[in-house]
Amino acid sequence: MPDKKGLLIVNTGDGKGKSTAAFGTLLRAWGRGMKICVVQFIKSETGAWGEIKAAKKMGIEWLTTGDGFTWLSKDMDETTARAQHGWKLAQEKISSGNYDLILLDEFTYPLHYGWLDTAEVLDWLKENRPPNLHLIITGRSAPEALIQAADLVTEMKLVKHPYEQGLKAQAGIEF
């Protein structure tokens, strides 16, 4: 077995911390001078998220392709088009060979909802992912085939959440 190999990492489950753990891995990789790119599916392109502000300050490339919480959208054509556009961007970044770590944030949703074909995505990755590139995919409902293909899979399980106690989401902590 080689000492160095790019890992395919999946953070899934219903709990908090899927994207957040990926951002922590980014921080760690950035600390070691790795070249990093993020393609963010689903989330709003205009939100002043703490992680986007941080990436800007850190000089980490950050692409967004989502249009808000569109898995509830009625306009599925646009949603599908955006997911496919995002995947095209991701493919360019992955095959470029310019990165040590790429995060496809919330990428399970386009797969789960069928806006992208999971088997095609996995086949493409098998052919085109540089062997040392670490790839992190986050989001709920990771398809079984993705879990099978992954090297490291963590399920984040919600035990207790402040919303249950009537507290609002806290800036800088949850977004």
Add this chain to the structure above:
Amino acid sequence: MPDKKGLLIVNTGDGKGKSTAAFGTLLRAWGRGMKICVVQFIKSETGAWGEIKAAKKMGIEWLTTGDGFTWLSKDMDETTARAQHGWKLAQEKISSGNYDLILLDEFTYPLHYGWLDTAEVLDWLKENRPPNLHLIITGRSAPEALIQAADLVTEMKLVKHPYEQGLKAQAGIEF
């Protein structure tokens, strides 16, 4: 209910991503210009961990008090002394009022192994934690009383790990 309230957050479980998710929250908070301090229990003081390199680059205060993986140590007196020293540092930082977010990384171990008294720690926090301070505690085996006291608890559950496939830990990803 107030809109702004410091959360007591616990990341626990057997999976990866407990500390890593906390580092992601740090990144997010740092992106918003929050004042942050980390007190790291257990882990080596001399390791060139990616997260420590990152914190240095980001100007985040980072204190380490551990002496390696000492929950297996025979020398429990030193281990207890170090845990208590770390808790004293943490208390100073918490009560100072100088921070928006403090991470007590791997802090469940001193509680779980009884090097610190969980009830005393929680009582002290109740009296002394500034109301807007977010406090994150990570580590396996979080005591039940800590989970009761927390606002947000996530359990990280291992689904699949590359060690099982004979792969070594990857620098920048896992440390």
